[in-house]
Amino acid sequence: xxxxxxxxxxxxxxxxxxxxxxxxxxxxxxxxxxxxxxxxxxxxxxxxxxxxxxxxxxxxxxxxxxxxxxxxxxxxxxxxxxxxxxxxxxxxxxxxxxxxxxxxxxxxxxxxxxxxx
Amino acid sequence: xxxxxxxxxxxxxxxxxxxxxxxxxxxxxxxxxxxxxxxxxxxxxxxxxxxxxxxxxxxxxxxxxxxxxxxxxxxxxxxxxxxxxxxxxxxxxxxxxxxxxxxxxxxxxxx
Numbered sequence: 001x002x003x004x005x006x007x008x009x010x011x012x013x014x015x016x017x018x019x020x021x022x023x024x025x026x027x028x029x030x031x032x033x034x035x036x037x038x039x040x041x042x043x044x045x046x047x048x049x050x051x052x053x054x055x056x057x058x059x060x061x062x063x064x065x066x067x068x069x070x071x072x073x074x075x076x077x078x079x080x081x082x083x084x085x086x087x088x089x090x091x092x093x094x095x096x097x098x099x100x101x102x103x104x105x106x107x108x109x110x111x112x113x114x115x116x117x
Numbered sequence: 118x119x120x121x122x123x124x125x126x127x128x129x130x131x132x133x134x135x136x137x138x139x140x141x142x143x144x145x146x147x148x149x150x151x152x153x154x155x156x157x158x159x160x161x162x163x164x165x166x167x168x169x170x171x172x173x174x175x176x177x178x179x180x181x182x183x184x185x186x187x188x189x190x191x192x193x194x195x196x197x198x199x200x201x202x203x204x205x206x207x208x209x210x211x212x213x214x215x216x217x218x219x220x221x222x223x224x225x226x227x228x
Contacts (some may be wrong), residue, residue: 035217046155047219102152103167104207106164107161
């Protein structure tokens, strides 16, 4: 069973970028997709996009088009989510999750990104 | 405003049964499989139900899922205090703006 371990919490200034990593262990990294989901404080889950590492193809929710980039490094079994032009509303916990085309399982532990001047 | 509509909260006593609804449209629930996630306080979401009504290994049969038309339902029987959590439904959406959508979440309180 694959396990996903994410990088640590980040504090960023408005207008800057953040890059969060998600390292997979167990299973075959390239054989499944990785999605990113965020959760603002006290709010629900919001899907941001996904990548299929074996193809290197990423798809993004329209809301984040142009601001988010999801990549994957097959050599290290690590996926990345970079969000640019950060604003206070981007303060959230960011989760990676293994996408099984119709569900997400398992999930990473989450990474808190705080955007504050 | 979530594309999928869930009640903000539900509550029931220990040992009782509760259902959580998830309402959508033909572009999402009506033509796609639904999954459900449990999020205990301060933790990451965890898969509870996939493909409308299937339980992953390790999920007790107290949890069940169903779908009819453009709505889905999560059922939990024999409620335990450890079931207190937020529950989210999710599914693929074929509209242009998003690919995957979640419900707004339902907070379950076990009185």
